[in-house]
Amino acid sequence: MMFKPQKALTLLALAGxxxxxxxxxxxxxxxxxxxxxxxxxxxxxxxxxxxxxGQASGFKTGASVGTVISGLSTVLSSTFGSGWATDSTIAWGIVGTPGASAAGGDTANTLYASTPQTTFGVQSSPFSDSAYTRQSAATQGSGRSNIVTMANTFAGLTSVATGTGTNVAAALQATSTTGGWFSQNPLGAGGSSFSYFNSLEGSFANGVSNSALDLYRMQVYNTAPAGSIGDAGAYIGTFQLSPSGSVSFSTSPGAVPEPTRAVLFGAGLAGLMLRRRRAVRSTVAA
Incomplete structure (x- = not known):
């Protein structure tokens, strides 16, 4: 059986x-x-x-200490410019909530929010803003509702390519998004965040190496452990963003070293100890 050339080409194309x-x-x-x-x-x-x-529980228990995400330098530069690490017009902040029901080991209406350190390396004290203190379910519910609205606008966005490949944890969102991050934190509009916090964002005015966000957890006042309205929220830890685009977390307010610096420091210390040990052995042998 013979195929006509045209039919053969068609079959090959379909097979391809x-x-x-x-x-x-x-x-x-x-x-x-x-x-x-x-x-x-x-x-x-x-x-x-x-x-x-990621889940707040990892930070609450200290399981997520160290580098949380890396490889963001490319998208930070392409979005905000090559000088992003010292740009005073850039603001950053963190929020979270289990929502109207318990989730992740947190009771309903629990709020997580950042606040910038005034003095780098020294824990902030944001409690003059009642939003960082324990309140009733109804009061905290207003903040919770706005955070959930923003979080739902994040889900389903196209993830951005980072220096280590596509990371499903990061995405760009238009400032025109209804209920999105910008609409909940309008820059230059009085500092209100999620119509609940006075302001949870910090800036890079002093450079990211000298900037940090402290994270606080506010439980509804009458949930375990029971407290009173106005009790201070619990300090969870501190976040930093390095010039190389790595987000790190520590359970203390001091500087979080970049992984590369920590490794170099450890290697240098190990080398110094080895050299000292050899010197001692040489002295004994002599």
């Missing part, structure tokens, strides 16, 4: 289509109740960088 790999779909972001969301925005910019840092 059948064997060709299916086009990969772009990864999208996801959100789970009690995840912490970090937002980074810049005055005059039409986009906000949102990063899902």
């Amino acid at each position: 289509l059948a064997l060709a790999p299916a086009a990969s779909k772009a990864a999208v972001t996801a959100y789970t109740a009690d995840d912490l969301i970090m937002g980074i925005q810049q005055t005059g910019n039409t986009q906000v960088l949102l990063i899902n840092l």
